[in-house]
Amino acid sequence: MKSAERTGGPSRRAVLLGAAAAGAAGLLGGAAGCSGREEEAPPRLSLATGPPGAVFREIGAALAEQLREALPETEIEVLETRASSDNLRLLARGEADVATASLDATASDTSGAKALCRLYDSYLHLVVPAESDVQKLADLDGARVSFGAEDSGTEYTARRLTELTGLDADPVLLDQADSAEALDGGRIDAMFSLTGVPTPAIAELAERRSLRAVDLYDEADLMADTHPDVYYPGTVSAKAYRGIPAARTLSVPNVLLARADLPDGVAETITGTVFNKAAALASTRPEAAQINVRTGISTGSVPMHPGAARWFREQKT
Numbered sequence: 001m002k003s004a005e006r007t008g009g010p011s012r013r014a015v016l017l018g019a020a021a022a023g024a025a026g027l028l029g030g031a032a033g034c035s036g037r038e039e040e041a042p043p044r045l046s047l048a049t050g051p052p053g054a055v056f057r058e059i060g061a062a063l064a065e066q067l068r069e070a071l072p073e074t075e076i077e078v079l080e081t082r083a084s085s086d087n088l089r090l091l092a093r094g095e096a097d098v099a100t101a102s103l104d105a106t107a108s109d110t111s112g113a114k115a116l117c118r119l120y121d122s123y124l125h126l127v128v129p130a131e132s133d134v135q136k137l138a139d140l141d142g143a144r145v146s147f148g149a150e151d152s153g154t155e156y157t158a159r160r161l162t163e164l165t166g167l168d169a170d171p172v173l174l175d176q177a178d179s180a181e182a183l184d185g186g187r188i189d190a191m192f193s194l195t196g197v198p199t200p201a202i203a204e205l206a207e208r209r210s211l212r213a214v215d216l217y218d219e220a221d222l223m224a225d226t227h228p229d230v231y232y233p234g235t236v237s238a239k240a241y242r243g244i245p246a247a248r249t250l251s252v253p254n255v256l257l258a259r260a261d262l263p264d265g266v267a268e269t270i271t272g273t274v275f276n277k278a279a280a281l282a283s284t285r286p287e288a289a290q291i292n293v294r295t296g297i298s299t300g301s302v303p304m305h306p307g308a309a310r311w312f313r314e315q316k317t
Contacts, residue, residue, distance in 0.1 A: 008235070042074055047097070049081060051177070052177040053175060054176045055285065056083055059288065063277075066273050066280060082149040083101075083102075083152035084101040085101075088257075094259065096259075097259050097262055098116070098259075098270060102156070103299075104153070104156060104227065112260050113259065114260045115303065115304050116257065119274070119287075120291060121253050122254055124216065124250050125247075141168050144170045145188060152175070154192050158192040164226060196285070216249040217248040220233040258308075262307070268310050271307065274291060
């Protein structure tokens with residue numbers, strides 16, 4: 001049976017907060033919960049994001065700006081990382097306080113981490129030059145393909161996909177920006193990119209040359225059937241990138257994580273800021289239009305941080 005399909009692209013209608021925003025307003029300006037609980041704001045808070053050319057990095061930077069207003073006494077540091085798997089390790093080692101990660105990568109190890117909320121969905125792009133002979137995934141047997149940055153969500157998902165399908169490609173590990181440059185220069189035949197839509201590296205390359213996204217319709221259903229509640233069939237819309245036709249693929253939810261020992265009041269403040277400032281985030285990153293309370297609590301198998309759970313619970317009062 002085919003799963004319900006999702007669509008990625010800047011034309012997605014924003015589903016943002018209404019009444020819940022008012023409930024979160026009391027969080028801004030300090031680490032105080034809606035019921036008046038006060039906790040001392042930390043002097044420093046580090047946010048692990050992603051590599052150059054990735055949506056994680058831009059979403060993280062935009063969120064950091066909002067957190068600087070919500071926690072004015074706290075220095076907010078944005079960490080450029082290799083994305084999901086790297087971020088999980090940074091949390092586990094206590095070298096990051098908050099981090100973004102794809103939901104499938106969290107299955108590998110969430111020790112020391114709790115979920116604050118679900119954010120937006122990423123879509124697996126498989127991009128080739130428009131003139132490429134590659135028409136389907138199997139055509140990449142023996143080809144040089146970027147699997148994304150080492151320890152990224154892209155690498156995790158690409159390896160899982162190729163293992164499941166038996167694809168025998170020659171993987172190289174390059175971040176989003178370097179993958180686009182290598183594809184443009186003919187040093188690789190294709191690039192995987194698990195990211196929000198639109199992703200800056202692909203959008204910028206599409207302005208310079210003709211590209212095409214390989215259809216992954218059958219593979220998406222296979223992944224969804226094998227790993228339910230993590231992968232969903234979806235479509236990268238024709239409006240997402242200049243000149244790139246629509247392509248069917250798979251989508252993966254992204255979550256915002258925190259150290260398990262992050263004070264509850266701080267976790268509550270961060271969670272409230274995400275939803276209260278969703279419209280502001282969406283004004284610079286279209287993916288943030290997906291952030292909403294109804295889906296925000298759906299963090300899969302990752303346990304929710306008590307402070308985040310408290311925020312969601314109080315939106316129902």
